[in-house]
Amino acid sequence: MRYEFSNSGDAVVKAVFDTQKVKKGSLRFELQAEKPTLLVGLGDKEAVTSASVREVFFGVPGQLSNYEIKRPVLEGLEEAELVTAAFEGIWAGNYVFTRYKKDELADKRIETLCVPKMDALKEKLNESTILMESADFTRYLVNSRSIDLYPQTLAELAKAELEPFGVEVEVLGKKQAEEAGLKAFLAVSQGSDKEPKVIIAKYNGAGDAPYGALIGKGLTYDSGGYDIKPGEGMFDMFGDMAGAATVLGAVRAAAAAKLEKNVAAVVLACENLIDGSAYKNGDIISSHRGKTIEIDSTDAEGRLTLADALSYTEETMKPSYMVDVATLTGAVVVALGDLAAGAVTNDEGLMKDLLASAEEADELIWQLPAYEAYKEQYKSKYADLKNSGGFAGGAITAGLFLGEFVEDTPWVHLDVAGVTYRHDKAKAPYPMGASGYGVKTLYKLVKNR
Known part of the structure; x- marks a missing residue:
């Protein structure tokens, strides 16, 4: 249109x-x-x-x-x-x-x-057209089924869509991921025969200025691993890469609008499946940050890939801020339903900017409490951490777990599990299937920060 x-x-x-x-x-x-x-x-x-x-x-x-x-x-x-x-x-x-x-x-x-x-209408509608086209790209990725959309094809689609706008898209394979020390990410990927990919999409609109980093969960399918999901809970897990699709859509929008900003999308893409090589409950694995993690649940895999993504991005890119976007927990759906995303942060200034951007975009975000006492829930007797803090406060403990892998960079974790996909019917102003939620908010954060 x-x-x-x-x-x-x-x-x-x-x-x-x-x-x-x-x-x-x-x-x-x-x-x-x-x-x-x-x-x-x-x-x-x-x-x-x-x-x-x-x-x-x-x-x-x-x-x-x-x-x-x-x-x-x-x-x-x-x-x-x-x-x-x-x-x-x-x-x-x-x-x-x-x-x-x-x-x-x-x-x-x-x-x-x-x-x-x-x-001012022409300027607004031109920008809106870019945002709607970028949200449509995000929807296309999320709606695509995992038989067609897996790490390699996700990387190919990212390159095909973003590079014409001047975005530099780098794709790393399993060997390079091993050399980079992405141990937690690779542990999750072990049960699949699809090669894991690291996708880094950089848009440079501001020369030597630091990049803002948008990090998306890239599970192109999540069976739950040996903590296997029930059938009804597994059906729409082709959309467990909605975080990745959202950050790629946001970078597309920034590049298409020629914003005078530097922004990068970082996606660690893999599948969480079962075979004789798959990681198991009770395993203790390492991570890019060097912290050891006891696997309390193989179905808490997204935080493992994101932990490495955050640590790797902070070390290699030294960004001015990081926002990770993930369909991370069912607990956030229990807390907030399908209207709002939940957020955890280590920096109130960045959180304030993100909330202002969400308000401008008419997308709802609710900041969750991040009390230190919650961290007790994911302590391990045998490793530095365990990858689940249990059901109570699950959206909060998942976010705080990710914070353990961030050092000094301002960071917000955005759990979008309730707002990215509606299988059976549309809910205005979002169509049936993938919503495209978050593209506008992230674009406006990049633009305004």
């Missing part, structure tokens, strides 16, 4: 603030209008926000597809920020994943949204 400054189209989509005419949140066709006109109820004009506009306009493509309307004209919104939100809502509602199934409504999708001219 694209936008065009025009008042000529085959239908009208009109924002309405009169609740007597159209109930808030509802969509209704006006049959007596000169052109087909879809009325979009937004409620009290003084209470309207970009988030509420985005959510309601998400439903517009579904309504227009019934009439094969491809070029609607947007009316009734007078602020560039709200027009941009409507554009993003329509874009997300227009999205469909077509890798494995033909889009039955392909010839009925909106192709062009006609918008009015107003100050």
Whole structure:
């Protein structure tokens, strides 16, 4: 979908603030209008926000597809920020994943949204287009099944998508990972016949300035290992690399927008499967940082790969800040549901910046407490640490465990397990399947920091 400054189209989509005419949140066709006109109820004009506009306009493509309307004209919104939100809502509602199934409504999708001219709107819509395209790339990666998306193909897709924007993508194989001392990461990968890959995507827009590092969990499939998941819990584990997809999408956006910033995505990609070589409960392994880890659960594998990723990135890149993004725990879903990500940090300044960026992006993040006493839960009698702190406070202890592998760099851990994928149905403003959550927030953090 694209936008065009025009008042000529085959239908009208009109924002309405009169609740007597159209109930808030509802969509209704006006049959007596000169052109087909879809009325979009937004409620009290003084209470309207970009988030509420985005959510309601998400439903517009579904309504227009019934009439094969491809070029609607947007009316009734007078602020560039709200027009941009409507554009993003329509874009997300227009999205469909077509890798494995033909889009039955392909010839009925909106192709062009006609918008009015107003100050600063072109700049906002150009940036929004970049963000929506980058979120679509993230969605494509997360929605792809593990029979097709594994460490090698993830690396190939990252190169193909990012390099045209001037991003330098380096891919390291198993031998190089061994030479780099990524022992915890390699332990997780042992049960798979797919070679693990280290993917480093660097965008340089600021010369010699330090990089900001976005680190994504890259488990392209997670069976749970010998702590095997039940069938219903394993179905959507092709999406356990959503953190990786999100940071790659964010770097794509920064590069496409030509931000005058330096930012890198770091992904340690592998599968967590079972064979005679797989790591086991009770094993004690080492890590890039040199700390030993007792394996309390082979299904707490993501924190092992991220521990090495954080340590390796800090040592080799010396970034100005690090944010890791991971579908890490079911505990965060219990705590926050499917509306917000949970965050743990060692630096309140960076956390403040991330929360401000999330607010600007209309994406929800909740900072979790990080009391020292929680660290008692993952102490081991036989190793420096164990890789699980138990069920109680699981999202917090998982984050604090990662913090054990960060030295001085400002860092935030973002657990996105509840917000990156919805299997059965869409939930405005995100489509069914992969949501693309987090790309906008990370982009705005890079831009504003």
